[in-house]
Amino acid sequence: MITRYESNNRLSKAVVANGFVFLSGITAEDVSGDIEAQTKSVLKQIDAYLAQAGTSKTQLVSANIWLSSIADAPGMNKVWESWIGRDNTPARATVESKLATPAIRVEIMVQATHS
Numbered sequence: 450m451i452t453r454y455e456s457n458n459r460l461s462k463a464v465v466a467n468g469f470v471f472l473s474g475i476t477a478e479d480v481s482g483d484i485e486a487q488t489k490s491v492l493k494q495i496d497a498y499l500a501q502a503g504t505s506k507t508q509l510v511s512a513n514i515w516l517s518s519i520a521d522a523p524g525m526n527k528v529w530e531s532w533i534g535r536d537n538t539p540a541r542a543t544v545e546s547k548l549a550t551p552a553i554r555v556e557i558m559v560q561a562t563h564s
Contacts, residue, residue: 450466451464451465451466452464452465452466452502453465454498454501454502460473461473462475462498463498463499463501463502465502465503465563468562468563469510469560469561469562469563470499470502470503470504470508470560470561470562470563471560472495472498472499472558472559472560472561473558474513474515474556474557474558475491475494475495475498475556475557475558476491476548476549476553476555476556477490477491477553477554477555478490478494480550480552480553480554481552483524483554484516484521484524484525484528484554484555485524485525485527485528487553487554487555488524488525488528488529488555488557489528491555491556491557492528492529492532492557495557495559499559499561502563503563504561504562504563505561506532506533506537506561507534507536507537508561508562508563509533509537509539509559509560509561510539510540510560510561510562511539511540511541511559511560512539512540512541512542512557512558512559512560513541513542513557513558513559514529514541514542514543514544514555514556514557514558515543515544515545515546515548515555515556515557516543516544516545516546516554516555517545517546517547517548517551517553517554517555518545518554519543519544519545521554521555522543525543525555539559539560
C-alpha cells in the first residue's frame with residue numbers, strides 16, 4: 450500500500466511505501482532569512498511531515514541537501530548537527546546547486562523508515 454500526503458498534480462510532500470517515508474525537497478517558508486534561519490525552517494517542516502507520516506528524525510536513513518552556495522555549508526551544518534543528534538545521522542550528500550529562486554538558500558529531502 451502507498452499513502453500520499455499533501456498531493457497535487459505535480460508531487461506529494463510525503464509518500465509512505467514499503468516501510469519507508471520519502472519526503473519531497475523542502476525549502477524555508479520564509480526565504481528572507483540567512484542560512485541558519487532557513488535551515489531551521491526546513492527542519493521544523495521535516496519534523497512535522499515525518500510526524501504526520503508516523504515516524505521521526507530518529508528513523509532517517511538518507512538526506513540530500515542542496516545549497517545555493519557551498520559557502521553556506523558551515524551555517525547549515527551548525528543547525529543540522531544540533532537538530533539531528535550524534536546517534537541519528539543518516540547517509541547524506543550536500544551539493545551546491547542553482548535553486549528555484551535566488552532567495553532560497555537550502556533545500557533538503559529525506560527518507561526515513563516507517564514503523
